[in-house]
Amino acid sequence: MTITRRQTLIMAVGAAVATALPFGAFASVEDHITEFTGGAELGNEGLTLTAPTIAENGNTVPIEVDAPGAVSIMVLATGNPTPAAGTFNFGKLAGSQMASTRIRLAQTQDVMAIAKMSDGSFVQATQEVKVTIGGCGG
Numbered sequence: 001m002t003i004t005r006r007q008t009l010i011m012a013v014g015a016a017v018a019t020a021l022p023f024g025a026f027a028s029v030e031d032h033i034t035e036f037t038g039g040a041e042l043g044n045e046g047l048t049l050t051a052p053t054i055a056e057n058g059n060t061v062p063i064e065v066d067a068p069g070a071v072s073i074m075v076l077a078t079g080n081p082t083p084a085a086g087t088f089n090f091g092k093l094a095g096s097q098m099a100s101t102r103i104r105l106a107q108t109q110d111v112m113a114i115a116k117m118s119d120g121s122f123v124q125a126t127q128e129v130k131v132t133i134g135g136c137g138g
Contacts, residue, residue, distance in 0.1 A: 029076055029083045029112070036074045036087075036114060042124045047073070049113045049125035058105040058131035066098035067115035067123065073099065079109025105131050 027035075033042075050064040065073045065088070075085040088099040103111070108130045115123050 027083075029078050032074070032076055032084055033114060036116070037122045040120075040122050042114065042122050044125070045123060046070075046117065047113060047115045047123045047125045049111065049127050051111050051127040051129050053128070054130045054132060055105065056132050058107070060102045061105050061111075061129060061131075062100065062102050063111060064098065064100040065113045065115070065125075066096075067113075067117070068097055069118050070097040070115040071118055073097070073113055073115045075101075075103065076112045076114070077103055077105055077109060078112055080104070080106050085111075105129060107131055 046069070047065065047067040050066075051061065055061045063075065065075060067073055070090060072087060072089045074087045076083045077085045085103045086101060090097045097115075105111070108128070110126050110128050112124060112126045117123065
């Protein structure tokens with residue numbers, strides 16, 4: 001079987017595209033923050049992030065975020081390969097602006113929450129979570 005110059009060119013372009021695609025999927029923590037806030041300053045008051053200080057199982061770490069008056073809250077696991085853990089959006093009829101979930105942590109790291117408030121400002125909260133390995137510390 002002979003491969004033509006056209007087929008070689010098509011395979012090369014396909015390989016280049018396949019190689020470049022995964023790198024765009026792994027955005028950094030700073031990229032996520034900038035995309036969410038538009039580069040605005042972050043305050044420290046008005047958002048409560050509740051997470052355990054020690055998690056024996058990094059596969060299911062319970063967290064809770066609460067920001068009265070928030071429009072949306074983004075949660076980031078700063079040490080994970082893909083740091084975006086989730087975004088919660090609240091409508092006008094939401095009874096409260098709080099959410100709880102379980103996230104997966106690859107290692108000991110900071111969990112960060114950023115809330116967009118109804119006045120357009122942004123606030124953040126950070127909690128370090130130590131993930132133990134086999135219950136022996138990590």
